[in-house]
Amino acid sequence: MRNVSKDNITDVFMGYFGDDTDPRLREVMQSLAQHLHAFAKDVNLTHEEWLKGIEFLEAAGQISDETRHEFVLLSDVLGLSSLVDMIHSRSDGTSSSVLGPFHISGAPAMAFGADMKRHYEGEVLLACGRVTDPQGNPIEGAEIDVWQTAPNGLYSSQDEEQDTYSFHGIQTTGPDGRYGFTTVKPVSYTVPTDGPVGDILRATGRHPWRPSHLHYIIKADGFRPLVTEIFPDDDPYLDEDTVFGVRSDLVMKYVERPASEFPEGYELSGKIEDTFLVADFDLKLVPLAS
Numbered sequence: 001m002r003n004v005s006k007d008n009i010t011d012v013f014m015g016y017f018g019d020d021t022d023p024r025l026r027e028v029m030q031s032l033a034q035h036l037h038a039f040a041k042d043v044n045l046t047h048e049e050w051l052k053g054i055e056f057l058e059a060a061g062q063i064s065d066e067t068r069h070e071f072v073l074l075s076d077v078l079g080l081s082s083l084v085d086m087i088h089s090r091s092d093g094t095s096s097s098v099l100g101p102f103h104i105s106g107a108p109a110m111a112f113g114a115d116m117k118r119h120y121e122g123e124v125l126l127a128c129g130r131v132t133d134p135q136g137n138p139i140e141g142a143e144i145d146v147w148q149t150a151p152n153g154l155y156s157s158q159d160e161e162q163d164t165y166s167f168h169g170i171q172t173t174g175p176d177g178r179y180g181f182t183t184v185k186p187v188s189y190t191v192p193t194d195g196p197v198g199d200i201l202r203a204t205g206r207h208p209w210r211p212s213h214l215h216y217i218i219k220a221d222g223f224r225p226l227v228t229e230i231f232p233d234d235d236p237y238l239d240e241d242t243v244f245g246v247r248s249d250l251v252m253k254y255v256e257r258p259a260s261e262f263p264e265g266y267e268l269s270g271k272i273e274d275t276f277l278v279a280d281f282d283l284k285l286v287p288l289a290s
Contacts, residue, residue, distance in 0.1 A: 010037045059196040067157035069101035073197045076100065076243035077206075090224070092134040093286035095247040097229040100215065102155040107145060110169035113266035115182045122151045122184035124268065124276040125254070130177040131218060131283045138177025139285060142220035145170050146181065148213070153189030182268050185254070185277055186212040188237050201242070208242055211235035216283065223285040230281050252281050 004012050013033045017026055039045075060070040075081045076098055085096040110116070117124060131142040147168040149155050156162040171179050190208040193201060201208050213229040231238060231246055233253050238246055254277040262272040 006041065010034050013037075056196050056199075063195040067102075067104075068192070068195075070195050070197060072099075072101040073191060073195075074200075076245075077191065077197055077201065079244045082244040085227075090286045092284075093224070094226060094228055094282075094284045095249050096227050097247060097250060098243050098245040099217075099227050100243070100245075102157050103145075103147060103215065103217070104157060104165065104168055107147065107165050107168035107170050110171050110181060112171065112174070112178070112180050113182075113269070114169060114171070115267040116146075116148075116167050116169055117182055117184045117268075120151055120184050122187075124182055124272060124274075125185045125279060126180070126182050126262070126266070126276055127214060127279045127281070128178065128180035129281045129283060131173050131179065131220065131285060132177055133223070134284060134286060138173070138175065139220050139223065140173060140175045140177060142173040142177065142179075142218055142223075142285070143170060144173070144179050144283075145217040145219075147215045148183065148186045149189050151184055151187055153187050158192070180266065182266060183214075186214055186232075188212045188235060191242060206242060207240070209237045209240070210243060211237040211241055211246065213245075214279070218283055218285060220285055222289075223287055226283065226285055228283070230279065232279070252279055254279055 010033060014030045017030070040050075043049075060074060064070045072081070081098045085098060089096045127146075131139045131144065133139060145168075147155070150159065150162055150167055152159065154162070156164055156166040156168065159166075167183065169181065171181060173179055188209055188211055191210060192198065193208050198208065200206075211231050212235050213231045216226070216228050216230070218226045218228075229245055229250060231251050233251050238251065256275050257278055258275055259272045262269060262276060
């Protein structure tokens with residue numbers, strides 16, 4: 001096509017696809033080009049701004065490695081990660097939420113009642129609940145991958161002082177569908193701001209804070225995998241999460257209990273001397289066939 005113009009370039013682009021292009025790839029790429037071209041025309045994008053965008057993407061690639069995923073973080077702070085979650089979330093199951101850029105695969109197995117707090121300072125949190133189907137029936141054999149930051153607000157992949165799988169573990173439910181472990185009360189923290197995503201936050205006057213939370217990935221045979229988080233109802237950043245991860249059904253309340261009420265069957269049973277917190281939260285999975 002020799003007579004490409006700003007008015008027909010999108011149609012020309014779409015016409016260049018081969019007949020054997022995968023239909024879904026065609027749909028996605030053509031829609032992407034349509035919106036990208038419309039964006040450039042809408043803001044009258046300059047050469048300098050276009051180059052700045054290219055430099056930003058290059059910087060995001062340069063700072064990324066096997067533990068630092070700047071493009072995931074960019075997707076998070078732009079709201080794209082949460083939007084994709086919400087598009088595919090089901091109303092008959094627990095809402096999904098952002099995976100985030102700090103999940104580590106291959107966490108060690110932990111038995112029911114295991115302790116992730118270990119020697120770290122902070123309030124003891126007993127996290128427990130059931131994994132069920134939409135009707136409330138327990139799911140046996142559900143694998144729950146759990147992770148969080150240390151009390152300093154850093155994930156293990158960000159902090160050389162922590163073990164690789166510090167505050168990470170995988171637990172499998174029994175016939176009653178229950179899970180339970182102890183950890184330290186999560187803290188609010190900031191997403192990394194030392195890279196190009198931080199530049200965007202500062203340039204737009206946005207803060208980098210996330211409300212405190214626990215991460216979960218739940219998998220069970222015959223059910224849709226669930227990636228989610230749970231948040232305490234008293235966190236100051238609950239209504240302004242910089243990655244838009246909060247959902248109303250993921251907000252729970254910490255209940256303070258005296259040491260005398262700490263249950264049996266946990267690694268810390270008989271060792272608690274002060275009050276502790278309980279986060280009792282059920283996780284509902286949706287069948288694959290529905």
